[in-house]
Amino acid sequence: MRNPRSTSVTRRDGVLPVAVWSGRRCGLLCLWLLLGVPVAGFAESDGASTLPAEGAVQSSSESTTATQTPATAAPAPASGFGVAVLDTGVALVAPITSEVMLPGSASFVGGNPLVDYAKQGTHGTAVAQIIRTLSPGSRILSLQTSTGSRSVSASAAAKALRTAAANPSIRVINHSNAALAMVPGDAILAAALADQVIVMQSGNDRLSNPNGDARHAPGLGGKAIIVGALGPDGEMLGFSNRAGGYAQHYVVATGASAFADYWGTSFATPRVSALAAQLRQRWPALRAEEITDIIKRSATDMGAPGVDAKYGWGHINTARAFLPLGGLTTPTSGSTNASADEDAVSEEETGAEALSLRRLRVGTPLHAALVSQPALRQVLALDRYGRDFNLDLSKMVSAVDLKGRARKVVESWSGNTDRTLLEAGSGYQVSSFAGADSTGAPRLHLDASPDQILRYQMGYSVRPETGHPVLSWIPHLDDGAGVASVWRRTLAGGSHDEGFHSLTSYRLNQMAQLDVSLSDTHDSEGLDQGHQQWASVIHLQNDMFGASLEGGLLAEEGSLYGSAPGGALGVASAETRYFRISGFGRINDRLAVLAAFSGALTEVTEAKDKLLDEFSDLSAQSWMVGLGAKNIFSKKDGASLTVSQPLKVTDGSAGLDVPYGLGADGRILRYQQRIGLVPSGAETSLELTYRIKWSKSLELGAYGAMRYEAGHNVQLGLRSELATVVRGTF
Structure with missing residues (x-):
């Protein structure tokens, strides 16, 4: 066996489609036998305050244990990978420690960014705890924009966004108080231009559309995502703002935290931020708009079929987000790396057939010799975003005449x-x-x-x-x-x-x-x-x-x-x-x-x-x-x-x-x-x-x-x- 080697090439010029038989009904008689909840975001609650444990409120679709394609590595912690938390401050309460915090935390309301001023006792801290729990490789930057009042200073939020945009360690911005402010467009645009994923709450105002900064989402080049909240029953919280006309930028997540005794879109938002952070750690070359697209397209549909005015794209699904999306291809001999680029073949060009098992059907005289090759048990493949996965082609390849006759x-x-x-x-x-x-x-x-x-x-x-x-x-x-x-x-x-x-x-x-x-x-x-x-x-x-x-x-x-x-x-x-x-x-x-x-x-x-x-x-x-x-x-x-x-x-x-x-x-x-x-x-x-x-x-x-x-x-x-x-x- 020849030792594996690294191939040096100039550019990714091509992709290779990785490649069942359907019967037809007859009009004859055939008989055959085959053997063989208080509100986060400073609004008051209408409902009960009983809060299930974190494991109970975290649905299987939000589980961080992603069943990835065989041989694909799990997301690895990235030292210094930052998530900016624009909130009431982040206190050093487990799992948040001084080592977890990135240098440069700041207050824009005259307070201490490592003190949580939330009137409920915790808000920004609970948000940071969710992110750190679901994305252990992330470090937190506290950018304090509120002292716990019902309103947030647009000036403070704008300064925080510009500070995050200027920090190269920040890859995700969690804006859980987005509905309480409306910053100037250039401030939030700075974060988008820095290729940061901007995750914003939809708000807790019972509105048919998101409120506050979330309304900037359509103008941010796909780099922003809006989050609504689901209640204990898995349905939309009654006070969560719906997707409305922003459905193309909207997903939902469970609006609860094990670190606080109330519900709301503020606690749904960090769940999406954690998923974005996980994806960016696993595939650092992905652009912010690709991260948001993966989160949306991997979501579990809810409500009316497709993207709708209530749930948008649906409930985030972490497990599915770490599986291939779109046409799957293997790098050819002319490929340099696994990053997607402008010359990569699009999903429309490769088509859904790229991963179709029927395209991996080989002639029976060849099948046994091919599936016995150890090299086919770990084949590098790229999805539509250039994300790398390892496939066992020996189990995917079928023969023309291998199944029952x-x-x-x-x-x-x-x-x-x-x-x-x-x-x-x-x-x-x-x-x-x-x-x-x-x-x-x-x-x-x-x-x-x-x-x-x-x-x-x-x-x-x-x-x-x-x-x-x-x-x-x-x-x-x-x-x-x-x-x-x-x-x-x-x-x-x-x-x-x-x-x-x-x-x-x-x-x-x-x-x-x-x-x-x-x-x-x-x-x-x-x-x-x-x-x-x-x-x-x-x-x-x-x-x-x-x-x-x-x-x-x-x-x-x-x-x-x-x-x-x-x-x-x-x-x-x-x-x-x-x-x-x-x-x-x-x-x-x-x-x-x-x-x-x-x-x-x-x-x-x-x-x-x-x-x-x-x-x-x-x-x-x-x-x-x-x-x-x-x-x-x-x-x-x-x-x-x-x-x-x-x-x-x-x-x-x-x-x-x-x-x-x-x-x-x-x-x-x-x-x-x-x-x-x-x-x-x-x-x-x-x-x-x-x-x-x-x-x-x-x-x-x-x-x-x-x-x-x-x-x-x-x-x-x-x-x-x-x-x-x-x-x-x-």
């Missing part, structure tokens, strides 16, 4: 495949099938046979009927709507039905037929995944045996072995040349031996700025043996019992380039190594399929499977599944 078989069999003849003429017919594809386009099939030698078929989202003799012994939809599950997994392609299909069949003689096929298909999940496939097959068949020799070319756009495009482990394109030999040997009129073998060679074009690059050519193979039966209990039933190995990489490698952390200088650390793509395991699947056409309107089916080391993952033991289907029309 029974569900897919049920959906295939239970789908409405009613055929409607649209037009027929001499040697041709045009049909449509019930339902539409994911784009809303109709499913159509053209079958033209001008003579006994030639046959042309074209289908849109309908596969033509192939001449593979072995398929006649494996129960499947025989109307062009699908092929057998076990048959598909011996293919290098064939994972998509939607799109254009064509098949030309030429009868050479009574025993031989040549098929030439072309398909241009896409996925059904809106992933912009496209496949083009060309193949030619020679079929030989008589009464006792049948065989096919097939060769083809599969071109995948943004995909490898059916992987989802655009993910962190994605590729630009892949081109696979393959062959397949298949056939059957009849034992008697009802029973035949089945066999198939496939080999493939794939050339990969890596995508820019992905975690995988410099692919070698990949060799892969698959096989199947089994028994097929017909007319077991009636003339309209069939069954198969097969043992198979789905397509598996047998030779190949790629480069792995994974950012995993930040160095002391802020540069991104990267892990780089050449890895093999051959999985350590080898899946062996035993599958039993039975199907019977009971009547014209009723069909029964059963599917069972036992998979050992599913997806070629040696850590997966034996898995079993069973599905039964009853399909009918009424």
Whole structure:
């Protein structure tokens, strides 16, 4: 293993999207089984003064124990990190000690900034105690603006704001008496220009809008946030001023303190200040407007859906604030550090797909080899604000065919495949099938046979009927709507039905037929995944045996072995040349031996700025043996019992380039190594399929499977599944 190293680069030019399958309802009958309170701010209270303990009033959404993304460090204390408290003074009462206080505390009302003049006995001290309790890494600067009266001098508050703005240690300003003053705009603007987060109470006046300095918030470039108060019942305190026309700048928090026996917006405000301080300590490079945006967007919605005139953005949620927000990306090889900058790709450009698990779906032949890589267990990722998190991609990456197959078989069999003849003429017919594809386009099939030698078929989202003799012994939809599950997994392609299909069949003689096929298909999940496939097959068949020799070319756009495009482990394109030999040997009129073998060679074009690059050519193979039966209990039933190995990489490698952390200088650390793509395991699947056409309107089916080391993952033991289907029309 190569030692991790720090990468020196010039700028962050790109970001990498870190990258479920949805079924459709059918109109048929499907039965299936799968196993496997006085007021802070100097106003009098209308209610009771009973105050719950701090742990009781602090809701889970305000908990400071943030469950962060795995391997992300908790916020670390920052020596000298300051929160300015504009209030009645801060007394040295635990947890406030002389060491907690920053130098430079001052009084602007002729008092002592380390004496709390609140008439209730405590106000500024209780505010500081909340901040220090919830944000232990913060230090307090007491800027005394009041001696405890109901009004606050605008001049004193203005001087305090300018003093805080001039102090480089101050990163957050807690203005719990904001509703009691209206300072000149230039004073509070000075704090905003100093990139300080300004947290202001909404006020306790029962107003529909915030009062006092909070009204400056819209003009401060997003650096200010207004706080309303929730009561013991979790609802808005009756006297708390609402969001009103300032909803875009407004959140709510619990309006209580364990250090005082009354309630109000003054005690909700320091809870938001503490959260802002925690965020600034954990990610010092964040700008003030980003801090307020994180607090708002991570809040738990209350009241009317969305931002409303009562609760604004809702109840602050500390745990969610420390989780990624917006599109998540991994730094590319051209990234210098984890800080967001003006050239970073915006959320709109990366889209919500950036963290979608479906973008982290890789081809089954590759899955086991990739998830076993230790480097993928700690991958550095950035959210929309440039905040760094560590993700375990090995647990997020999924395989195209790793989950149970029974569900897919049920959906295939239970789908409405009613055929409607649209037009027929001499040697041709045009049909449509019930339902539409994911784009809303109709499913159509053209079958033209001008003579006994030639046959042309074209289908849109309908596969033509192939001449593979072995398929006649494996129960499947025989109307062009699908092929057998076990048959598909011996293919290098064939994972998509939607799109254009064509098949030309030429009868050479009574025993031989040549098929030439072309398909241009896409996925059904809106992933912009496209496949083009060309193949030619020679079929030989008589009464006792049948065989096919097939060769083809599969071109995948943004995909490898059916992987989802655009993910962190994605590729630009892949081109696979393959062959397949298949056939059957009849034992008697009802029973035949089945066999198939496939080999493939794939050339990969890596995508820019992905975690995988410099692919070698990949060799892969698959096989199947089994028994097929017909007319077991009636003339309209069939069954198969097969043992198979789905397509598996047998030779190949790629480069792995994974950012995993930040160095002391802020540069991104990267892990780089050449890895093999051959999985350590080898899946062996035993599958039993039975199907019977009971009547014209009723069909029964059963599917069972036992998979050992599913997806070629040696850590997966034996898995079993069973599905039964009853399909009918009424």
